[in-house]
Amino acid sequence: MWPSLRRWWGVILILTAVSATVWLAATQQLVLYIHPRYVVFTVVMAAIALVLGVLSLAVRPMSTDEPETRRGWSRVVGGLALLVSGAVAISLVIVPPTTLSSATASQRDIVGSTVGSDSQNVDDVANADDELIASFTVVDWSSLLRQTSDPSFYTNKTADVVGFITASDDDPANIFYLSRFTVTCCAVDAQPTGVAVYAPDWANDFDVDEWVEITGSFEVNPSSRSDLPLVLVPETMTAVERPSEPYLY
Template identity: 50%
Template structure:
């Protein structure tokens, strides 16, 4: 058994993982794990891995290694443990359906910590026309809110169909939630949450955390006395929507 494990574990695990990666690419779900700019490289490497795994199996011949010294007990235990862990990980990838990151991940990371922006981008936003403002995503609004809370800046700049998933404001979870998206630089491991605060008393009676919504409204001074966010969206409409095909912002 030991020699069989040693002989096949690497080929089986690599081949299976490569096949799963190709399946994710074909079904359009690879973006749940990596930035789209890495798709071509990842798919190419996966194809090579599958070809090499098949070639390894086709060309494998049993060798007479009866004379080889038996491994020490510690080596055998370590090897079997490593194979079991890798096998369980691979099995999990097969059985657990792909899913986007959620509030469980966002709670472990600081909201809007990576909401970038500079004076130039703020000036461009200040003079943007109505059509451009209507296309602003969570990324643009989060960057603006990180730079200014001047209400005059937000005059005549309504929020239009801002899509994201719901995360409760930890300081006033009953009245304020964030319409949120993850921004991904390389892969899901480095994903950082961005969010725009929305003041909607008793929102949890209608929407669950992690549910996807589309918000339209206007920015105003946050009516919440507990929330640390000075400016929030006062919504005209908050409608449930399906999760976008690409839930992350790149």
């Protein structure tokens, strides 16, 4: 039984991983792990992996003889490999796909992030029309805030942004970061960015990691516990569903 299990295990794992990949792509959840431009490539490669796995099984020698001195260690190592690889493959199917959270954002330094540093230029935005301003994401506003903290620059510029809540370390009762991740290739290289939002007692109405849409303006930070020069002061703040593509690119 052991030789048979080892012979078929590779194909079982390939089938499991391929099935999980195709299912994630079909349900539009593969973008929780990789950049959308790689979805088609990933599905194609999964199909190729399936074909190669079946072919390797077909041409693999039936003999399972091995030296007696190596048989014991081979079984131990093989058993551990089966256990680990099986757990990884099965987790793709059992564990619900989800986005990166505020915990990851905090670990990757959302405050010092330089993500999207070239997404918007102060000179170009100074006299931008309302339509362009309305299209700005968290990444765009974060880029502008790194370039200038002059309150007059943000006069008559209304932000309308969507993101998830990450609590501030300096003044968590009154300030949180409206956060998003940007992805270049996959979730492993995801980098957080965000804008500070001043909303006293926000935790009474919203939870950490909850997705919200905020409309408001950037003003001088009224918090005495935070050294951020400007914060987004909401005019409206509404809980929303997580976007189908939660990462920015």
